[in-house]
Amino acid sequence: MIKISVYQVTPFLAEGCLLPNVKINNGTDWLREAVNIMYNRSKERLKVAGVVVNLFHNHDENSGVTISRYPLIQFQKTLTDFFVVGINEGSIALEELFAGMQKVIQISDNLHISVKKNFESDLPASETKKVYVYKVTNWLPFSNESYKKYTKMETLSEKISFLEYVLKNHLVKDFSQYLDLNFNGETIQVQLTAIDSFTRSCVPVKVNKYTHDFQPFTVSFSANLLLPKHICLGNGKVYGFGLVEPAP
Known part of the structure; x- marks a missing residue:
């Protein structure tokens, strides 16, 4: 909880x-x-x-x-x-x-x-047997290094797998770890079910080192997790990037 x-x-x-x-x-x-x-x-x-x-x-x-x-x-x-x-x-x-x-x-x-x-x-925020579907708005998944990896990928299957891997890490190694929720990375299953676009570029809005200049994704994903509304995932969480809500 x-x-x-x-x-x-x-x-x-x-x-x-x-x-x-x-x-x-x-x-x-x-x-x-x-x-x-x-x-x-x-x-x-x-x-x-x-x-x-x-x-x-x-x-x-x-x-x-x-x-x-x-x-x-x-x-x-x-x-x-x-x-x-x-x-x-x-x-x-x-x-x-x-x-x-x-x-x-x-x-x-x-x-x-x-x-x-x-x-x-x-x-509640916990691992479950039931699979739920969520929408993540304005999700910023990339560091500079992971962005370079992503842009070099040639197939959609590579990109989907990579984004699922990053999203799972955001859930397990960031959200769960810091809030002591004990999500099990071995048993949690995360799958993208929708995405606004696979093409991404940097947006020239950098004002200072805290300003995020990657173009965000909006995605839907399924997971065997029960997640509350008003949590954020990825980079820029403090500004509300990566806002999670149940998918319509």
């Missing part, structure tokens, strides 16, 4: 203003920045409350080194809505951050937001 809290965030902009950076980092860059502003305003209060504050930025407070783990606070979006999602300790951190906040929160002169909790629940 994992604990998931989902907060819907609605932006209110001054007349003539637009959300910044909506074309990079899955369109959630502004949302992460807004929450970080709120975090910096409340940092000392959060520390006193016992919150693990590095969950908000995934860097060691003293050294500044990036902490390698599955992000427990994520910034996600659908076609029309934006969400901040807390998982396990991240759920506790968000609850404390938003406690006592006004209904409308000023982020800057041009941006105010409202935050509403959509749901909070302990949800």
